[in-house]
Amino acid sequence: MKINPSAVLLMAAPLxxxxxxxxxxxxxxTRIPLAMVSSTANALLEQDNLPNxxxxxxxxxxxxxxxxVEKLEKDFTSFESNISSHSYSPQYDDILPELEKMQFPLGYxxxxxxxxxxxxxxxxxxxxxxxxxxxxxxxMSKFSQSRPLFEALSAIEKEWGSADEAxxxxxxxxxxxxxxxLRAMKLGGVGLExxxxxxxxxxxxxxxxxxxxxxxxxxxxxxxxxxxVENPDDLENVPTSAKAMWANNYATxxxxxxxxxxxxxxxxxxxxxxxxxxxxxxxxxxxxxxIREKVYKASxxxxxxxxxxxxxSDKNNVPLIYEILKLKKERAEMLSxxxxxxxxxASKMAPxxxxxxxxxxxxxxxxxxxxxxxxDEITALARTRGGDEYTEENLEKLMSWDMSFWSERxxxxxxxxxxxxxxxxxxxPQVLDGMFSLxxxxxxxxxxxxxxxxxxxxxxxxxxxxxxxxxxEKIASFYLDPYSRPADKRGGAWMDVCVGKxxxxxxxxxxxxxxxxxxxxxDGKPSLMTFREVETLFHEFGHGLQHMLTKASxxxxxxxxxxxxxxVELPSxxxxxxxxxxxTIFGFAKHYETGEALPEDIFQKLKDQKNFGxxxxxxxxxxxxxLDMELHSNFxxxxxxIFDVHxxxxxxxxxxxxxxxxxxxxxxxxxxxxxxxxxxxxxYKWAEVMSADAFGAFEDVGLENEEKVKxxxxxxxxxxxxxxxxxEPMAVFKxxxxxxxxxxxxxxxxxx
Numbered sequence: 001m002k003i004n005p006s007a008v009l010l011m012a013a014p015l016x017x018x019x020x021x022x023x024x025x026x027x028x029x030t031r032i033p034l035a036m037v038s039s040t041a042n043a044l045l046e047q048d049n050l051p052n053x054x055x056x057x058x059x060x061x062x063x064x065x066x067x068x069v070e071k072l073e074k075d076f077t078s079f080e081s082n083i084s085s086h087s088y089s090p091q092y093d094d095i096l097p098e099l100e101k102m103q104f105p106l107g108y109x110x111x112x113x114x115x116x117x118x119x120x121x122x123x124x125x126x127x128x129x130x131x132x133x134x135x136x137x138x139x140m141s142k143f144s145q146s147r148p149l150f151e152a153l154s155a156i157e158k159e160w161g162s163a164d165e166a167x168x169x170x171x172x173x174x175x176x177x178x179x180x181x182l183r184a185m186k187l188g189g190v191g192l193e194x195x196x197x198x199x200x201x202x203x204x205x206x207x208x209x210x211x212x213x214x215x216x217x218x219x220x221x222x223x224x225x226x227x228x229v230e231n232p233d234d235l236e237n238v239p240t241s242a243k244a245m246w247a248n249n250y251a252t253x254x255x256x257x258x259x260x261x262x263x264x265x266x267x268x269x270x271x272x273x274x275x276x277x278x279x280x281x282x283x284x285x286x287x288x289x290x291i292r293e294k295v296y297k298a299s300x301x302x303x304x305x306x307x308x309x310x311x312x313s314d315k316n317n318v319p320l321i322y323e324i325l326k327l328k329k330e331r332a333e334m335l336s337x338x339x340x341x342x343x344x345x346a347s348k349m350a351p352x353x354x355x356x357x358x359x360x361x362x363x364x365x366x367x368x369x370x371x372x373x374x375x376d377e378i379t380a381l382a383r384t385r386g387g388d389e390y391t392e393e394n395l396e397k398l399m400s401w402d403m404s405f406w407s408e409r410x411x412x413x414x415x416x417x418x419x420x421x422x423x424x425x426x427x428x429p430q431v432l433d434g435m436f437s438l439x440x441x442x443x444x445x446x447x448x449x450x451x452x453x454x455x456x457x458x459x460x461x462x463x464x465x466x467x468x469x470x471x472x473e474k475i476a477s478f479y480l481d482p483y484s485r486p487a488d489k490r491g492g493a494w495m496d497v498c499v500g501k502x503x504x505x506x507x508x509x510x511x512x513x514x515x516x517x518x519x520x521x522x523d524g525k526p527s528l529m530t531f532r533e534v535e536t537l538f539h540e541f542g543h544g545l546q547h548m549l550t551k552a553s554x555x556x557x558x559x560x561x562x563x564x565x566x567x568v569e570l571p572s573x574x575x576x577x578x579x580x581x582x583x584t585i586f587g588f589a590k591h592y593e594t595g596e597a598l599p600e601d602i603f604q605k606l607k608d609q610k611n612f613g614x615x616x617x618x619x620x621x622x623x624x625x626x627l628d629m630e631l632h633s634n635f636x637x638x639x640x641x642i643f644d645v646h647x648x649x650x651x652x653x654x655x656x657x658x659x660x661x662x663x664x665x666x667x668x669x670x671x672x673x674x675x676x677x678x679x680x681x682x683x684y685k686w687a688e689v690m691s692a693d694a695f696g697a698f699e700d701v702g703l704e705n706e707e708k709v710k711x712x713x714x715x716x717x718x719x720x721x722x723x724x725x726x727x728e729p730m731a732v733f734k735x736x737x738x739x740x741x742x743x744x745x746x747x748x749x750x751x752x
Contacts, residue, residue: 044109050477050498050511051112054455058124061113065132068106069139075102080148090152090159096177097504099143100555104505110136115496115513119481120457121219121488130212137208141201144188153182173554173726180562180725183347187335200334203327210320210327214303215490215674217315218667221302223486224309226253227272227294234288235270239420242281244522246270249278265523274299275486277519280532283404284419289389296401297662304664317667321642324673325631341633344679348566349686349729353633356682360622362743363685364653366752367622370615374407375656381413382406400657403616411612417605423528425602427592428482428518431534434588435541438578441706442713443549443721444469450477458485460520466548476548478512482537483520483527491517492670493536495543495572502555510559512544526592531606535576542575543568549721562725565680569687570694570729571720577695577749580607581703611751616654618750623653625682628672632679642666690733692746694720697737 043055044064079098082088110132117129143149157178167175189200228250229235235243243265250271251263272282272295282295301307303317328340337343341353350356379398382390386406389395398406412418436447446467454463460483466476479498481489499511518533529537546568547559556562578584582603589598627649635645643659646666650658659665671677694716701708719736733741 044112045105047105047108050454052455053116053457056112056116058122058128061109061125061128062132064109065106065136068109069135072102072106072139073142076142076146080146083152084148090155092156092174092178095149095152095156096174096181096554096556099149100502100504103140103143106136106139111497115498116457118490118494118496119485119488119515121216121490126212126216130209133208133212134205137205138201141188141204144185145190145192145197145201146185147190150182150185150190153178153185157182169551169723169726170553173552173557176562176726176728177554177556180556187343187346189335192334196334200331203331207324207327207331210324211674214317214320214324215670217303217317217320218670218674219490220309221307221315222274222491225274225298225302227291227298229270229272229291230268232267234286234291235268236287238285238287239281239418239423240265241420241423241519241522241528242278242285243268243270245278245281245519246272248522249273263523273486274302275484276491276517277484277533278486280404280530283401284408285405287405289402292401292405293399297660299668300400300660301662301664301667303667306662306664317673318642318664321666321673322637325635325642326637328632328678339633341629341679344632347564348680348683349564350566350682353629356629356686357626359686359689359743360626360682363618363747363752364622366747367615367618367750368653368655370752371619371654372615372656374613374615378403378406378410381410385409400660403657407613407616411609414612415605415609417602417609419530421602422531422598422606424591424593425589425598426529426531426534427525428527428529430588430590430592431529431537432480432588434584435538437587438584439541439545440469441710443545443717444710444714445475445549457481460485474509476510476512478514478544478548481513481515482518484517489515489517493517493540495540495547497547497559497561500547500555500561501550501553501558503553504555508553510548510550512547514540514544516540528592531579535579538575538579539572542572545575546571546721546724549717550724551722552724552726554726557725559724564725564729565676566683566686567690567729567732569684570690570733573684573688573691574694574716574720577691580610583703611749614750614752618752619654621684623650624669624671625685626653627666628669628677628681629679631672689743689746690729690741692749693737693741693744694733695749696745 042060042064043052043057044060045067046052046055079102083090083095113125113129113132117125157175160175160178163172163175189197189204192200226249229246244263247263247265247268247270250269251261253271255261272278272291274295279295279299283292286292286295303315305316305318307315309315325340328343332338332340332343335343337346345352345356375398382398382402383392390398408419440446446469448465448467450463450465452463453465456463456479458481460481462480462482464478464480465474466478467473468475484491493516494513496513496515497510498513499507499509501508501510514537516533516536518529518537519527521527543560546563550559552558560568585603585606586597589603590596627646630645630649631642635642640648643663643666646663647659666673671681672679677683697712697716698709701712703709715736719732723732723735727735730740
């Protein structure tokens with residue numbers, strides 16, 4: 001996965017109101033008056049520098065939020081009074097910059113709390129977070145629903161008149177910030193009064209509460225499951241790295257202070273869990289169908305009515321989904337939208353649900369025939385090599401828990417390449433070095449490790465500084481949390497904002513959180529990554545680059561802020577393309593023990609298998625996107641269930657693999673029910689059109705033409721990575737590509 005389904009919310013949040021309800025993108029630094037800090041030893045109130053993670057405790061959250069909410073409400077009341085004066089003439093510098101300063105302290109605290117909730121989750125932090133959330137949401141609603149503020153911003157927009165193409169970037173930023181804030185306020189209920197306003201705010205509070213509960217249920221039911229395997233025959237031909245991880249899992253879980261259990265990689269026992277580094281190799285490599293089925297169904301039924309808990313707690317997300325959909329529909333209708341999807345698209349590039357469906361159908365038309373051909377090949381191999389249990393007499397068709405296993409066997413047979421052969425060449429330290437070398441080539445920046453410069457929340461977390469090569473100045477920093485920690489860390493991978501660039505609050509060094517759930521080091525070896533994990537790292541770093549390389553100085557549109565949701569995946573998906581570039585790969589793919597470079601023939605096989613399974617993968621993504629859109633537009637709980645909708649959309653997108661009767665995938669679809677992708681999951685494909693076309697600019701000049709590649713790379717930095725939300729995304733793309741995007745490059749890259 002590319003963006004964390006529960007927490008990675010790469011959305012702009014004018015007036016921060018939306019960000020507060022969604023946990024993320026609210027941590028902007030400014031100086032807190034010393035008097036405010038000195039009265040308490042609360043690490044969350046020490047905001048001059050980066051968060052003091054080693055000193056932050058869950059019990060500090062409630063008092064910090066209470067103190068800052070009280071001050072913010074007092075300051076905003078005074079602010080509203082001032083701008084409501086008959087003698088006041090609204091000026092930009094008196095409005096948005098002042099709001100940034102005013103909102104920053106609470107945003108800092110809530111941003112740090114949201115981050116820790118994702119990477120260092122605990123019962124104590126959950127309780128504190130859930131207790132503080134209502135006051136945060138309520139306070140921020142006062143900004144988004146302030147009539148005096150709305151009227152002041154409207155007056156500024158009217159005075160400025162229509163945008164002029166000759167406007168400099170500084171002016172463009174301000175225009176976009178005002179425009180985005182006015183739109184966000186309309187979507188935030190600024191036009192409502194009386195009972196309608198009260199009900200709207202009740203919905204907002206409840207949605208924030210349910211979103212948190214949904215995410216917690218997914219985390220809890222993921223870490224609750226384990227399956228112990230004791231028979232070595234069940235793991236025949238399974239890669240050593242997977243067995244080592246599972247043996248370690250078992251040893252760690254069963255060791256006590258009095259009795260330490262040693263991991264036995266070859267003889268077991270082995271413990272399989274549902275976090276991705278464990279789940280994926282189980283489905284891909286374990287030959288025993290019964291074990292694969294148990295693991296697959298355990299994952300498929302998480303956070304549902306099938307979930308069994310040891311303490312009888314309710315972890316069922318089904319009723320939460322129905323409530324979320326009902327509340328979002330009601331909220332949209334209160335604002336005169338036909339449905340929640342229409343409301344969602346009001347702040348995106350896609351003009352309508354029909355336009356999303358049209359693009360999806362265009363891709364599906366090419367992808368589905370390819371997927372059916374892929375299935376035929378996979379099935380034929382299973383029938384030939386699988387023995388009696390895979391004959392037509394014993395198995396009518398391959399089941400879902402067979403697909404990954406036999407797809408991997410087909411890929412190995414077609415390309416004579418096993419994933420395990422690649423791992424020794426993808427040690428995390430070397431991959432990082434290669435990724436940093438790539439961005440130095442393309443974007444003229446240098447990344448340097450800076451561990452120890454600031455506190456971190458886990459010993460595995462690294463800290464890095466980013467420098468401009470020409471000026472030698474530090475321009476950004478980022479944290480990297482690379483490994484899976486199922487006990488307290490949410491699944492998936494995401495980029496988030498620690499510090500946003502903002503002239504108003506005096507912060508010119510943006511700082512990002514990059515979070516992955518990759519394979520941890522085992523048996524004294526470094527983290528040996530799968531190619532998919534390398535792709536994920538490059539993807540999240542792409543998000544980070546757009547945040548860190550921004551030249552926007554208006555906080556509301558700096559970096560990823562203010563970027564339309566269906567354009568935000570452009571830099572991330574763009575970065576993935578470089579993993580098939582020879583110079584890039586050979587810059588880091590060296591054996592972790594011998595230093596030997598990846599053999600040329602293996603690299604060629606890696607390129608040859610790039611589009612293996614592209615049909616099925618595309619159909620799967622289209623399924624998720626259309627399912628999301630259908631649930632938020634046409635769904636009627638009176639006529640069908642959410643699972644009926646899933647089966648109906650699957651019959652169109654993946655007719656070869658219909659959901660099982662117990663399929664509860666929706667109960668863990670955190671992207672749309674606990675993240676920022678509600679009626680927006682299509683964004684992956686929408687932005688992939690742009691990202692593929694953007695990479696096409698490098699292909700056009702020749703990937704081996706170093707000077708031209710650098711030239712195009714600088715242009716990409718100066719447009720896509722620098723302008724952030726300060727310019728609307730289509731205009732940004734046209735500045736880079738000198739035309740609008742075309743889907744041809746995407747179809748070509750996917751072999752469709």
